[in-house]
Amino acid sequence: MFRVIILGSNGNLGGQLFQVFCKEKEYEVIGWDKEDVDIGDKELTLNKIKEVDPDIIINAAAYNAVDKCEESEQEFEKAKLINGKAVGFLADAALESNTILIHFSSDYVFSGDKKEGYVENDKTGPVNKYGKTKRMGEEELISRSGTGLKWYLVRTSKLFGPVSDSQQAKKNFFDKVLELSEERKEFKMVYNEEISCFTYTPDLADKVKELIKDKKSYGIYHITGSGAVSWYQAARELFKIKDNNEINLNPVSSINFNRQAKRPKYSILINTKLEPLRNWLEALREYYK
Ligand SMILES: NC(=O)c1ccc[n+]([C@@H]2O[C@H](COP(=O)([O-])OP(=O)(O)OC[C@H]3O[C@@H](n4cnc5c(N)ncnc54)[C@H](OP(=O)(O)O)[C@@H]3O)[C@@H](O)[C@H]2O)c1
Numbered sequence: 001m002f003r004v005i006i007l008g009s010n011g012n013l014g015g016q017l018f019q020v021f022c023k024e025k026e027y028e029v030i031g032w033d034k035e036d037v038d039i040g041d042k043e044l045t046l047n048k049i050k051e052v053d054p055d056i057i058i059n060a061a062a063y064n065a066v067d068k069c070e071e072s073e074q075e076f077e078k079a080k081l082i083n084g085k086a087v088g089f090l091a092d093a094a095l096e097s098n099t100i101l102i103h104f105s106s107d108y109v110f111s112g113d114k115k116e117g118y119v120e121n122d123k124t125g126p127v128n129k130y131g132k133t134k135r136m137g138e139e140e141l142i143s144r145s146g147t148g149l150k151w152y153l154v155r156t157s158k159l160f161g162p163v164s165d166s167q168q169a170k171k172n173f174f175d176k177v178l179e180l181s182e183e184r185k186e187f188k189m190v191y192n193e194e195i196s197c198f199t200y201t202p203d204l205a206d207k208v209k210e211l212i213k214d215k216k217s218y219g220i221y222h223i224t225g226s227g228a229v230s231w232y233q234a235a236r237e238l239f240k241i242k243d244n245n246e247i248n249l250n251p252v253s254s255i256n257f258n259r260q261a262k263r264p265k266y267s268i269l270i271n272t273k274l275e276p277l278r279n280w281l282e283a284l285r286e287y288y289k
Helices: 012-022 042-052 073-096 129-142 173-180 201-213 231-241 280-287
Strands: 002-007 027-032 056-059 100-106 150-156 186-190 219-222 248-252
Touching: 002 012, 002 042, 012 027, 012 201, 042 073, 056 073, 073 100, 073 129, 073 150, 100 129, 100 201, 129 150, 150 201, 173 231, 186 231, 231 248, 231 280
Parallel strands: 002 027, 002 056, 056 100, 100 150, 150 219, 186 248
Antiparallel strands: none
């Protein structure tokens, strides 16, 4: 029996990871969210982990408010602690208890200039503060390689899937657009920019389980749904699936949106190490079946 701690287990990915691991007999799964352990509290985190003595720690906890992160120094500091320094606390806890640590990062660690996409060891260069904090977290792991730390760094992008039951649960892009389409029939969507891969959280959670089961070598992995699209293309496919011809989708440039954070133009994550996930559209059809 392997003991697994899932951090951020009320979150969208954390919730799916919790379900996937609970289905397997060989795992004893413990789900913690902010109210159980604030990962920004080093002492508490190290002590709680030591008490449980897990075999695997999966960190799906994060500060994900991309635009809010630009608003004030206070928010940026919060993001630096949760997405950056706290990953170091978890790495120290994992080293101390000889535990495997799986952590998630984002396509936003890349600058977005490389139209053809990024492989795992490409140079990073975030264009916004959220991306900088996610890169800080990556560095906490990378800088410990060679110390005996057993780590997987999984970069992913544009998550969607079942929303957790938590009060704070964030709706995914598709559910948000559908909800808005009850009130309005006209949408502006970014076209020809912000192109990356949608990823279905149940598929990603399954793949993470495979990483462990297959004892893949430690290091950086890119795991996303197959096929890269813009928000405009994704919304068009959504309304096709929903058989909704009443919506007028206008393709526009990103400058039409007043958002605080700059987004990478192309942030396709190329996976050179694993069998790819299925196409995002197939997953989207399943999600709405
Ligand atoms: N969503 C995407 O499109 C996307 C894209 C690329 C990469 N990622 C990465 O994928 C991972 C999972 O993302 P997600 O969308 O599933 O996130 P999510 O739904 O926002 O879940 C994150 C969870 O972590 C919790 N949390 C926040 N601060 C915490 C703290 N200090 N201690 C313990 N728990 C804390 C959150 O609680 P509250 O909600 O109460 O704050 C939430 O339940 C993250 O590493 C994220 O950066 C996500």
